[in-house]
Amino acid sequence: MFDPRLFTLRAALAGAALSLGVAAQAAIPIQHWSLPNGAKVYLAATQALPIVDVQIDFDAGGRRDPPAQAGLASVAAGMVEKGIRAQGGEPALDQNALGEAWADLGANFDASAGSDRTSFTLRTLSDPALLDKAVRLAAREIGEPAFPDEVWKRERERINASIREANTKPATRVERSFSQAVYGAHPYGLETTEATLAQIDVAAMRAHYERMILPCRAKVSIVGAVTRAQAEGIATTLLSRLPAGGACAELPPVPEVQPLAAAKEEHLPFDSAQAHVLIGQPGYRRADPDHFALTLGNYVLGGGGFVSRLTEEVREKRGLAYSVYSGFSPGLHAGAFRIGFQTRPDQAAEAVKVSNDVLAKFVADGPTAAELKAAKDNLVGGFPLLLDSNRKLLGNVANIAWNDLPLDYLETWTARVNAITVADVKAAFARKLQPEKMVTVVVGGKP
Numbered sequence: 001m002f003d004p005r006l007f008t009l010r011a012a013l014a015g016a017a018l019s020l021g022v023a024a025q026a027a028i029p030i031q032h033w034s035l036p037n038g039a040k041v042y043l044a045a046t047q048a049l050p051i052v053d054v055q056i057d058f059d060a061g062g063r064r065d066p067p068a069q070a071g072l073a074s075v076a077a078g079m080v081e082k083g084i085r086a087q088g089g090e091p092a093l094d095q096n097a098l099g100e101a102w103a104d105l106g107a108n109f110d111a112s113a114g115s116d117r118t119s120f121t122l123r124t125l126s127d128p129a130l131l132d133k134a135v136r137l138a139a140r141e142i143g144e145p146a147f148p149d150e151v152w153k154r155e156r157e158r159i160n161a162s163i164r165e166a167n168t169k170p171a172t173r174v175e176r177s178f179s180q181a182v183y184g185a186h187p188y189g190l191e192t193t194e195a196t197l198a199q200i201d202v203a204a205m206r207a208h209y210e211r212m213i214l215p216c217r218a219k220v221s222i223v224g225a226v227t228r229a230q231a232e233g234i235a236t237t238l239l240s241r242l243p244a245g246g247a248c249a250e251l252p253p254v255p256e257v258q259p260l261a262a263a264k265e266e267h268l269p270f271d272s273a274q275a276h277v278l279i280g281q282p283g284y285r286r287a288d289p290d291h292f293a294l295t296l297g298n299y300v301l302g303g304g305g306f307v308s309r310l311t312e313e314v315r316e317k318r319g320l321a322y323s324v325y326s327g328f329s330p331g332l333h334a335g336a337f338r339i340g341f342q343t344r345p346d347q348a349a350e351a352v353k354v355s356n357d358v359l360a361k362f363v364a365d366g367p368t369a370a371e372l373k374a375a376k377d378n379l380v381g382g383f384p385l386l387l388d389s390n391r392k393l394l395g396n397v398a399n400i401a402w403n404d405l406p407l408d409y410l411e412t413w414t415a416r417v418n419a420i421t422v423a424d425v426k427a428a429f430a431r432k433l434q435p436e437k438m439v440t441v442v443v444g445g446k447p
Contacts, residue, residue, distance in 0.1 A: 030397060030407045031228055038216030038248050039239055042401040043231045044223045044393060050126045052224035053394040056142070056238060057402050060118040060212035063187040063254050063332070069199045071159075071192030073212075076147075076205040077113035078155065080120075083146035087241070092146065107134040109141060115188055116332045117402065118213065122238070123391070126225040135237050143241025145209065147202040160194045173268060174276040174443040181264050181439040182282060182336045186257045215239040216248030221398040223390050257282045257334040260437045268443045275348040275444030279355055280338035284432050286330035286403045293420050293428035294328060299375040300367040300425075301359070302326025302339060307374065313358050314341065320351040326359075332403075337433060345445030352440055360435040366426030380414050 031043040065072045086092040093101060102109055107124035120142055124134035166172040176191055183189030220235040260281050270276075284290060295303075302310035302325050314324045321341040329335035339359065343351045367375070387393050387410070400409050 039218040054122040061116040070190040070196040073113040080111040085146040178278040223394040274342040275345040282334040283328040283337035290428035293424040297425040
């Protein structure tokens with residue numbers, strides 16, 4: 001039977017990303033409070049669209065994986081969507097039944113895990129009847145995952161096949177070697193392999209989940225057409241089926257990424273037309289006060305596409321690569337800085353030297369005033385595009401919550417970018433990067 005409510009929901013969800021009316025949400029105040037269970041809630045209430053987006057983050061990412069079970073957080077999150085166990089008189093739902101239940105609501109739910117966090121996201125209309133049903137279904141999925149053994153065995157074979165296929169590609173080889181060289185023993189350098197997956201069973205997933213996914217550790221970000229009272233009810237319900245427990249024990253600290261003591265070079269032969277090259281070292285934590293200066297500086301160095309210095313020197317002047325980039329990947333720890341490109345194997349040495357020279361000069365001298373102005377114009381001009389939908393705004397609110405950034409971060413973003421000087425950029429790069437201690441990995445060419 002045709003249900004006009006579901007038609008309206010799907011139409012609104014499809015059109016949400018196209019709405020530019022949300023761009024003004026940079027000025028929307030973010031409310032923050034804690035629930036009695038210890039969860040922290042962040043709300044950006046807006047009536048621009050009849051949609052509610054929620055993200056719940058837990059400190060349960062790959063950095064918490066035991067080395068012998070690398071990939072545990074990721075596969076556990078993936079298995080959350082494979083079914084719900086029977087609980088409290090409510091029936092079990094397998095993967096197919098769960099998918100149909102979400103389709104009937106016209107809502108979306110997702111679980112995933114990265115290096116730092118495990119995240120659950122929900123998107124639904126703010127219509128009270130649909131919203132309530134979607135929140136209650138999401139609460140079951142978060143709090144009562146079934147972790148079916150037969151599904152995990154099938155999933156493990158699928159992932160193993162993907163790993164074997166990826167291992168035939170030079171891009172995989174270069175990423176693996178680069179990550180291990182930059183991070184060393186730090187969990188950011190852990191690699192999911194067939195061997196580590198063989199050490200993971202559903203019992204390990206349940207133990208990980210029960211230890212890590214607790215209400216007291218949740219950061220709940222909510223964006224959309226709801227009041228604070230409604231948002232509190234949503235957050236409370238979403239976490240209601242997780243074990244309440246007593247005092248929330250602090251998780252053990254994860255060590256910081258150690259700086260490199262010396263330069264490292266790896267040249268790995270691979271029968272490919274192009275050599276894959278990565279150059280880099282540990283960068284900075286996302287909460288670092290140098291973030292704005294480093295972001296602007298990197299735009300000039302290699303993040304600005306065809307207007308960057310690396311593109312000018314490596315591509316335009318010498319034709320050594322079709323494209324070249326640089327970038328930082330900050331997290332709870334110092335994520336890697338990298339320069340990356342592909343080139344003919346016989347040109348790899350020259351391209352590496354040119355890239356290193358460009359980097360060293362930039363760290364020593366910083367950008368020109370004109371380059372910095374161009375970077376500011378580009379970033380400030382593009383800032384509204386980072387906020388032109390509920391989903392994008394949710395990502396920004398969750399970023400503020402996760403990294404403990406100021407609640408007025410979005411409102412002051414433009415002013416803080418415009419306040420950065422050439423001296424600020426130069427000093428920030430000098431603090432964070434040591435060109436003489438770079439990791440260089442080249443995959444390609446004959447032995």
